[in-house]
Amino acid sequence: NAGVMQNPRHLVRRRGQEARLRCSPMKGHSHVYWYRQLPEEGLKFMVYLQKENIIDESGMPKERFSAEFPKEGPSILRIQQVVRGDSAAYFCASSAQDQETQYFGPGTRLLVL
């Protein structure tokens, strides 16, 4: 039973480029959460999605960041025109239902040069 999968595990971008982070939830899970971990800090909630719907985006920066979870395929977190402050580890978690236990992927570590 595969866990939550994220790719790539490491991503290097230059300032101004786009970053696309992918998350495949656990089998049977249709709820996906994205969190960001800045260096030496805890995790901060970004966005919560169900299939084809954004349910809660209260933690998303207002500009340059977007997320989707299409009917088919993984959830995507997209960062346009990256800046050095976007360098962080981005974790995806999934659950079977809202407010149920979340299981985390290994994360994508984004480095912006």
Next chain:
Amino acid sequence: GNSVTQMEGPVTLSEEAFLTINCTYTATGYPSLFWYVQYPGEGLQLLLKATKADDKGSNKGFEATYRKETTSFHLEKGSVQVSDSAVYFCALMNRWSGNTGKLIFGQGTTLQVKP
């Protein structure tokens, strides 16, 4: 609002020592409480959880009791091993009606266990 506060780290212990990592929370409603562990370069693994007051979560020798009267969920282990060295995160999920299931995390506590 909702928040979680953990004790400052790093915590450095010798093998077989007793471990306590303090965690207190602020929340409206009836939160569920969690401890997650993060090993170097990896994602978070659920260690244990408790969903209501006086519940005790336990796993791999770790325990934590949901104390509503002190709004605490301290993590304990009777005898730590070198392999327990990791970062430990306390988190809450506020199940108050209308909230989504996002997790609110503490800042993390680094545990270093020396042989």
